Amino acid sequence: MVEIKTDAALDAMRVAGRVVADALEAARAAAAPGVRLRDLDEAAHMVLREAGADSPFLGYRPSFAPTPFPAVLCVSVNDAIVHGIPDGTRLGDGDLVSIDCGALVDGWAGDAALSFTVGAARPEDQRLMDTTRRALEAGIAAAVVGARIGDISHAIGSIGRAAGYGIPEDFGGHGIGRQMHEDPSVPNEGRPRRGMILRHGLVLAIEPMFLAGGKDDYYAAGDGWTLRTTDTSRAAHFEHTVAVTNEGPRVLTSA
Ligand code: MG
Ligand code: MG
Numbered sequence: 256m257v258e259i260k261t262d263a264a265l266d267a268m269r270v271a272g273r274v275v276a277d278a279l280e281a282a283r284a285a286a287a288p289g290v291r292l293r294d295l296d297e298a299a300h301m302v303l304r305e306a307g308a309d310s311p312f313l314g315y316r317p318s319f320a321p322t323p324f325p326a327v328l329c330v331s332v333n334d335a336i337v338h339g340i341p342d343g344t345r346l347g348d349g350d351l352v353s354i355d356c357g358a359l360v361d362g363w364a365g366d367a368a369l370s371f372t373v374g375a376a377r378p379e380d381q382r383l384m385d386t387t388r389r390a391l392e393a394g395i396a397a398a399v400v401g402a403r404i405g406d407i408s409h410a411i412g413s414i415g416r417a418a419g420y421g422i423p424e425d426f427g428g429h430g431i432g433r434q435m436h437e438d439p440s441v442p443n444e445g446r447p448r449r450g451m452i453l454r455h456g457l458v459l460a461i462e463p464m465f466l467a468g469g470k471d472d473y474y475a476a477g478d479g480w481t482l483r484t485t486d487t488s489r490a491a492h493f494e495h496t497v498a499v500t501n502e503g504p505r506v507l508t509s510a
Pocket of ligand 1: 355462494
């Protein structure tokens with residue numbers, strides 16, 4: 256069921272979204288060669304605690320997961336696409352890191368993600384990150400009243416395919432509100448002018464993830480959570496929580 260939010264709910268979700276943005280920035284700022292992935296999680300967790308926010312990630316256990324998620328932040332490095340568990344692994348110079356964070360404030364959720372490199376980016380990594388971010392921006396621009404879900408999917412997918420990147424089929428964006436994952440789903444590829452019509456008050460997490468190797472294949476690592484590219488190529492992931500409004504798309508997870 257798709258829930259349309261009131262304007263007051265959108266303002267409440269903006270509060271949660273700002274906490275997510277701050278937590279992601281703290282995690283990114285903590286990243287450096289030799290730093291452990293769990294140190295990034297701790298930096299994000301500190302921001303959530305200081306804001307009085309709960310984590311929709313911590314303890315989360317969807318049907319595919321063998322164990323509850325143990326952290327507030329997903330940290331996915333290099334060939335990891337999404338859902339990486341922040342453990343004692345240490346970052347190395349040139350690693351491509353994707354971080355994904357959620358927050359719950361007064362019962363409303365925010366969800367966002369970004370990719371960056373530790374130190375200087377290889378040109379091919381920079382292109383992958385720039386293209387994925389551009390696809391997110393195109394998806395957001397398509398999230399206007401009267402358009403359809405397929406317009407968002409098409410905007411994202413056509414940019415990824417034109418760049419020669421792979422797109423995992425089973426993971427993508429979603430509605431968000433009191434729950435982190437609500438209807439409708441927002442695939443990262445699709446046909447324009449298909450699917451649900453977008454209305455004022457619909458809130459979507461839009462989240463392209465592109466695979467540099469050009470194939471769409473991935474597998475779940477031994478931890479049951481981390482999704483990795485089958486060809487070991489690198490992946491990038493950018494996400495914002497976005498409200499469709501009569502005044503245009505409103506990004507709720509910007510800084
Ligand atoms: Mg996310
Ligand atoms: Mg999401």
